[in-house]
Amino acid sequence: xxxxxxxxxxxxxxxxxxxxxxxxxxxxxxxxxxxxxxxxxxxxxxxxxxxxxxxxxxxxxxxxxxxxxxxxxxxxxxxxxxxxxxxxxxxxxxxxxxxxxxxxxxxxxxxxxxxxxxxxxxxxxxxxxxxxxxxxxxxxxxxxxxxxxxxxxxxxxxxxxxxxxxxxxxxxxxxxxxxxxxxxxxxxxxxxxxxxxxxxxxxxxxxxxxxxxxxxxxxxxxxxxxxxxxxxxxxxxxxxxxxxxxxxxxxxxxxxxxxxxxxxxxxxxxxxxxxxxxxxxxxxxxxxxxxxxxxxxxxxxxx
Amino acid sequence: xxxxxxxxxxxxxxxxxxxxxxxxxxxxxxxxxxxxxxxxxxxxxxxxxxxxxxxxxxxxxxxxxxxxxxxxxxxxxxxxxxxxxxxxxxxxxxxxxxxxxxxxxxxxxxxxxxxxxxxxxxxxxxxxxxxxxxxxxxxxxxxxxxxxxxxxxxxxxxxxxxxxxxxxxxxxxxxxxxxxxxxxxxxxxxxxxxxxxxxxxxxxxxxxxxxxxxxxxxxxxxxxxxxxxxxxxxxxxxxxxxxxxxxxxxxxxxxxxxxxxxxxxxxxxxxxxxxxxxxxxxxxxxxxxxxxxxxxxxxxxxxxxxxxxxxxxxxxxxxxx
Numbered sequence: 001x002x003x004x005x006x007x008x009x010x011x012x013x014x015x016x017x018x019x020x021x022x023x024x025x026x027x028x029x030x031x032x033x034x035x036x037x038x039x040x041x042x043x044x045x046x047x048x049x050x051x052x053x054x055x056x057x058x059x060x061x062x063x064x065x066x067x068x069x070x071x072x073x074x075x076x077x078x079x080x081x082x083x084x085x086x087x088x089x090x091x092x093x094x095x096x097x098x099x100x101x102x103x104x105x106x107x108x109x110x111x112x113x114x115x116x117x118x119x120x121x122x123x124x125x126x127x128x129x130x131x132x133x134x135x136x137x138x139x140x141x142x143x144x145x146x147x148x149x150x151x152x153x154x155x156x157x158x159x160x161x162x163x164x165x166x167x168x169x170x171x172x173x174x175x176x177x178x179x180x181x182x183x184x185x186x187x188x189x190x191x192x193x194x195x196x197x198x199x200x201x202x203x204x205x206x207x208x209x210x211x212x213x214x215x216x217x218x219x220x221x222x223x224x225x226x227x228x229x230x231x232x233x234x235x236x237x238x239x240x241x242x243x244x245x246x247x248x249x250x251x252x253x254x255x256x257x258x259x260x261x262x263x264x265x266x267x268x269x270x271x272x273x274x275x276x277x278x279x280x281x282x283x284x285x286x287x288x289x290x291x292x293x294x295x296x297x298x299x300x301x302x303x
Numbered sequence: 304x305x306x307x308x309x310x311x312x313x314x315x316x317x318x319x320x321x322x323x324x325x326x327x328x329x330x331x332x333x334x335x336x337x338x339x340x341x342x343x344x345x346x347x348x349x350x351x352x353x354x355x356x357x358x359x360x361x362x363x364x365x366x367x368x369x370x371x372x373x374x375x376x377x378x379x380x381x382x383x384x385x386x387x388x389x390x391x392x393x394x395x396x397x398x399x400x401x402x403x404x405x406x407x408x409x410x411x412x413x414x415x416x417x418x419x420x421x422x423x424x425x426x427x428x429x430x431x432x433x434x435x436x437x438x439x440x441x442x443x444x445x446x447x448x449x450x451x452x453x454x455x456x457x458x459x460x461x462x463x464x465x466x467x468x469x470x471x472x473x474x475x476x477x478x479x480x481x482x483x484x485x486x487x488x489x490x491x492x493x494x495x496x497x498x499x500x501x502x503x504x505x506x507x508x509x510x511x512x513x514x515x516x517x518x519x520x521x522x523x524x525x526x527x528x529x530x531x532x533x534x535x536x537x538x539x540x541x542x543x544x545x546x547x548x549x550x551x552x553x554x555x556x557x558x559x560x561x562x563x564x565x566x567x568x569x570x571x572x573x574x575x576x577x578x579x580x581x582x583x584x585x586x587x588x589x590x591x592x593x594x595x596x597x598x599x600x601x602x603x604x605x606x607x608x609x610x611x612x613x614x615x616x617x618x619x620x621x622x623x624x
Contacts, residue, residue, distance in 0.1 A: 116421030184593060184601070238589050287540050288422075290588050291486055 006039035007087030011079045012098035014048045018245040025101040027061035033108035046079040047072045077206035100242035104160040110194040119231040122194035126170035164295035182299040189219045217266040227281035238289030312345040313395030317382040318404035319352040324547040331408040339414040350385040353378045380515040383508040406544035410466035426537045427528045430494035433473035433543045470597035484601035491522045494544040518568035529583035540591025
């Protein structure tokens with residue numbers, strides 16, 4: 001059996017409701033322009049009390065490999081490093097938060113440029129499901145039942161691009177203003193980040209000293225170090241995205257004030273670990289993708 | 304890690320009475336201007352479509368080794384024959400068709416277009432069209448825009464020192480579209496790339512489009528290539544071709560004159576293709592970057608007042624599907 005080209009590493013933690021949808025959105029039946037033999041889905045159960053059931057997993061996709069870590073550290077850094085160590089693909093896609101559902105072209109577009117660029121680092125843009133940022137909407141009555149209803153309303157998973165109808169961009173400007181001209185906005189992390197496995201190994205993988213629950217600034221740190229490789233090329237996908245489902249996550253489903261305080265804590269830990277303040281990479285960005293429907297296109301005007 | 308090598312590229316440039324503009328166009332195609340040219344294998348063929356004056360031999364002597372100049376004696380007025388002639392003379396696996404040689408390029412056009420040929424099996428790559436100056440030259444010419452103003456603009460940005468500064472002095476071609484951004488669907492490109500076999504499969508440039516300037520020839524060329532089952536349509540982001548003022552057939556006449564001509568072009572298209580012209584429905588892929596602040600054309604808010612568009616022109620002109 002030949003090795004798949006791509007290994008997707010997905011970390012899940014007590015996500016009995018959210019993860020099956022995220023995995024269904026990774027399955028060959030849903031992802032377009034890619035076959036089951038081209039990739040593997042490595043699910044790392046990060047010490048959950050309520051792990052996913054083997055029956056559920058078996059029905060989701062034929063190319064899932066499931067690993068259940070017992071008593072792991074709280075940060076997902078170790079889980080990602082473990083998943084990457086199991087990966088057989090030349091390209092890695094890291095999904096640190098298994099509650100993210102993808103649009104149907106992420107894997108295909110994410111992989112496309114690995115043929116033509118030396119060392120691409122491909123970012124998938126992130127959205128919240130629901131009518132606004134979840135750290136606001138959960139205080140206004142947005143809950144799992146409403147989320148289920150929204151997904152039923154768009155007939156998901158029949159046309160995965162309809163997710164753009166029921167989500168908002170993750171990135172929120174100061175004062176809670178939604179960003180305008182969304183697709184070209186510079187990102188500093190991604191919940192579905194593609195890289196060569198060799199690049200991941202070259203930088204020593206995820207930094208496990210970022211040990212705050214959820215990982216703190218672990219993911220921005222991983223991304224920043226990858227951008228610092230001399231032949232690294234940042235690519236941001238257009239018209240493809242990941243959509244975050246509610247699951248009581250560490251930094252996404254808490255109030256804005258709590259989130260700000262958390263971020264300060266993350267920055268302090270970054271400085272303690274790296275000995276310098278955190279910065280956002282200013283490397284040039286390439287854009288790559290398409291506009292699958294009018295809702296995606298409209299984000300250039302309305303955010 | 305090495306990137307996949309580039310395929311050989313032939314740029315075919317049609318010129319007609321453009322002795323002022325062609326040197327700049329060629330400068331924008333020179334290896335010291337195009338980014339990454341050291342990794343490219345390309346040639347530039349100028350097909351002079353019977354200009355009233357032959358080029359100055361002194362000028363021809365200055366052409367660098369990758370450029371060739373072909374003068375056509377008494378050719379048809381449409382550039383279709385000239386494009387086909389250039390194709391026969393060229394050797395590249397990929398063709399870059401510049402039907403109007405007055406277009407200057409930004410410095411990354413060739414490298415991004417070739418990147419598309421590494422990312423896709425058979426892309427049809429479109430470079431967005433800009434006018435030099437503050438707006439569509441059809442409008443600005445009425446306000447005094449001319450060659451002297453244009454020369455001043457080129458000096459102002461110290462061209463060709465940093466070619467991306469063209470975005471400071473150029474404007475996206477608008478026609479009747481209220482606002483242009485990088486995602487607006489294009490219906491033609493003055494710097495259009497496709498594989499040689501695609502150009503061959505679609506029968507090359509259709510010489511029945513015999514009006515001066517070619518009428519809808521360039522739109523037809525793109526549409527036929529886009530409709531080819533093997534192709535993928537790619538629009539570049541953050542790169543452009545910039546039209547220098549040269550008294551063009553539709554680019555440098557008043558808006559009313561242009562619209563009247565377009566109606567004639569449309570009728571000819573219908574006669575040749577036995578259908579109305581429409582925008583290719585094929586999905587558009589995007590590839591590119593935003594090299595400078597001025598390249599963020601989506602942030603410009605110089606929308607034209609919304610004038611009613613004649614119904615019969617709407618389908619032919621509107622860039623947005």
